Amino acid sequence: MDKFLIKQPRSSSGPFVSSHVVPEAQRETITPSSSNVDCILGVGSLKRDPGGRKPIFEYDSNIRDVVRRHYILMGPYQPKLRVYPKTIFGTSNRQFNPEWFNAPNSAWLEYSIDDDAIFCLCCYLFKNEFESHGNARKSFTQDGFKTWNHGPERIRLHVGEVNSIHNKCLNRMLDFANQRQSIQSSLHKQSEKTKSDYRIRLNASIDVVRFLLRNGLPFRGHDESEDSNYKGLFLNF
Numbered sequence: 575m576d577k578f579l580i581k582q583p584r585s586s587s588g589p590f591v592s593s594h595v596v597p598e599a600q601r602e603t604i605t606p607s608s609s610n611v612d613c614i615l616g617v618g619s620l621k622r623d624p625g626g627r628k629p630i631f632e633y634d635s636n637i638r639d640v641v642r643r644h645y646i647l648m649g650p651y652q653p654k655l656r657v658y659p660k661t662i663f664g665t666s667n668r669q670f671n672p673e674w675f676n677a678p679n680s681a682w683l684e685y686s687i688d689d690d691a692i693f694c695l696c697c698y699l700f701k702n703e704f705e706s707h708g709n710a711r712k713s714f715t716q717d718g719f720k721t722w723n724h725g726p727e728r729i730r731l732h733v734g735e736v737n738s739i740h741n742k743c744l745n746r747m748l749d750f751a752n753q754r755q756s757i758q759s760s761l762h763k764q765s766e767k768t769k770s771d772y773r774i775r776l777n778a779s780i781d782v783v784r785f786l787l788r789n790g791l792p793f794r795g796h797d798e799s800e801d802s803n804y805k806g807l808f809l810n811f
């Protein structure tokens with residue numbers, strides 16, 4: 575199994591980054607897609623900061639899902655800085671507010687240190703499935719958003735109604751994450767069953783040994799070959 579599971583190194587010495595899509599424990603051990611990404615695109619080719627990412631539609635359609643899984647496993651980029659850059663709007667200074675990372679935006683809202691702007695992870699990953707990229711609006715995906723004096727209002731507008739493009743993308747992203755979890759869960763169940771079967775066989779063998787010893791009976795038969803009708807007491811139990 576280990577050959578299929580490549581340990582993902584912790585993010586480098588950058589700021590603290592939280593994730594809300596995949597639990598930390600899973601991101602540490604379940605990263606087969608990362609090895610695929612490294613093989614196909616070169617180690618470290620996928621940018622963590624959303625500001626400098628290559629648009630998803632520019633990746634070959636054969637590896638697009640690999641790239642998506644990689645970003646979903648990493649979770650939204652949510653650096654917690656002590657101070658965010660200030661921008662003047664009229665007479666006041668405004669900045670990104672890290673409270674915007676909280677629910678209900680926690681699964682998708684990203685902040686780019688490079689661009690001092692916010693982005694949407696799910697729209698970055700899946701918007702091309704719902705809009706042709708020629709028509710797609712780039713705010714929150716390629717261009718980011720940084721008009722901080724209208725932050726909460728524009729975030730609400732981006733999310734939109736139940737059937738909005740954003741919510742469709744969010745559902746697609748959560749489906750992707752759930753697929754991964756269900757595969758892991760079935761692997762876990764399988765290994766639990768193997769362990770349980772082994773325990774049953776082991777306990778049965780111990781019971782037979784105790785019975786034979788207690789009654790002074792021989793373990794072996796005269797002929798323990800496959801064709802033998804009587805292989806001795808231990809093997810015949």
Ligand SMILES: [Zn+2]
Nearest residue numbers: 694696697740
């Ligand atoms: Zn979005």
